[in-house]
Amino acid sequence: MRDTDVGGRETFFARSHVTVIEPTNGWRMLDVRELWAYRELLWALSLRDVKVRYKQTVLGAAWAVIQPVTAMVIFTIVFGKLAGIPSEGYPYPVFVFAGLLPWTFFANAIGTIGGSVVGSAHLITKVYFPRLIIPLTSIGSGLVDLAVSSGVLLVIMLYYRVPWTPNLAAAPLLLLGLIGTALGVGTLLSALTVAYRDFRYVIPFLVQMWLYATPVVYPASLIPERWRWVLYLNPMAGWIEGFRSAFLGKPFDLAGLVISAVVGGLLFLGGVAYFGKVERRFADII
């Protein structure tokens, strides 16, 4: 018989570990230790999504570039040229791309996360793992796209002679906030979708409405200074303005970022907590 290593990282799975199975009792906080123990599953599932994404497509990974660039061109024509929306002195394509980058990530993330749990019904009813792995997996392939389109943006900036600045160093921190917000909203929607499939139809509508409430195609400076804090109650406003500052080198609106971070943090905690409350019943009601 094999001897399981007790102590160190393997403790979680070791023989000394007693799993107690009891009826669900309401709200539970995120079990980070367990999540960490299942990190290899997270990796395997994320890898699957990335690999499967572009199988049997002719253009393959080029789609990660084509999608945002096309959106940039259309938005530039419609909002930059026709509507004449100001872009704080930056070339409109660069301005809008810097906003589209985090927005596309967010919109795709809550879309895929929202349907992810229902889409993984076959796993949920047959195997145990922390259910939070599923929404986390959906983040993975979005990150790959985000990395690719960030590269594209850096190239476009060279073309329009917008210099790269030290502000870029803030991008990873902003990304963390962005992921947190996407996870909070996404997990909430995915848990609700399990019980009420109506939410499938709510998500696309929600994304569209949210886009208008977020300074993606317009700058936050369009809102009178006195009311700008209202805009930042939408955490996406903070992250998108933040990304824009990071890429374009304009100063950060720290007050705005703080408001967004607080609201985003609450969304994250709320979404994950609700998910944790209902996740054990998924297999029964899915």
Added chain:
Amino acid sequence: MSMPAIRVEGLWKQYQVGGRERPPESFREAVTRAVAAPFRRLAGRAGASQRDRWFWALQDVTFTVELGEVVGIIGRNGAGKTTLLKVLSRITPPTRGRAEVRGRLGSLLEVGTGFHPELTGRENIYLNGAILGMKRAEIRCKFDEIVAFAEVERFLDTPVKRYSSGMAVRLAFSIAAHLDPEILLVDEVLAVGDARFQRKCLGKMDEVSREGRTVLFVSHNLAAISKLCGRGLVLGEGRLLVSGNTSEALRAYSKEVSGSHDLPSRNFFGPLTGKLQFRGVSINGLQGDDDVRLSPSEAVRIAVWGASTADLPSYRTTVSIYKDGQLVISRHDAAEPDPLPRGDFESEVVIPPYFLSPGEYWVEFGGYTTETGAWTWSRDQVRFHVIDEWSKEYDTLSNMGVVNLPDAGRRVHRG
């Protein structure tokens, strides 16, 4: 002192049947219902109808499994076997009660969970392994073994969607078989693949159970249960009926499934049907429930009984056995039709042991008289299964073709 590997105390699990209340059929109904709802709740009727739509899949189940024990769980369909495994593997929470599992637990409720058709065999081994809870390093170390066991070496880099279903199942089982937890829960996953691969799987299970692993094993394959398990639990309607040694459990189970059963007379037709009625059929003493499972080593005794309202000068009963819609054999209760006096009668035909290869069989029967040519016949009355023989010593009967014969040919050396 050693602690039990699994301790289950008063476990209950309730499921909702049929989902929510019937959706309203019209807007008008939706409105009237919404208006009426508070009043219904006040009257307490909503509560009553709520109860009707719930059922208990597990009721007060208590048992312990010691370290290294191999325990078989048997019971009819819907007895709660799978629910029990699902609760123990934490897929679904219990409604009441408590269970403790000591050590790393792996559960196998299905083979090939999470297989992705677009990914290659190699990619799926890593993916499925991770889903079953294996570490990447562990999979890498067993990779060659898995591939060899599944016999898919040549197709490792082919997407699984191009595999034959047999190949996919072999690969899936092979990954699962190399799972290495301290406690293993297995649900009826051995009923996959062809007979040869099934034997290989049972062999692997045997190996696993000899390694001192703790195993909970759900199966309809009674031969496998009796071979692999040291102890048996019999579940019926969510309750634990028997917990004892394997032969005790198997005995209790066959008693459980042989509850009396009336023959539906509507299934008979033909001109003789008015004069002669069949009332019952039994297979090896088990009365036609849908879970008659026989070992190949048993003779199949099919008894039918009924009553004739007239003296029939030349009559005989015929029993036909079908497999996959193909008539395998017809047997009669008499070599030539002979007189059947008015009154009750019972006919029996016997199929010798090892004659039928493993699989599902349907039995039809009836009778006819030669003077008038009148007959009565039934379609698809009962079925039985001949289960796969566990024992290797009968490997010469390796289940090829529709029928088997117990003895081999002979060979002489002329060298």
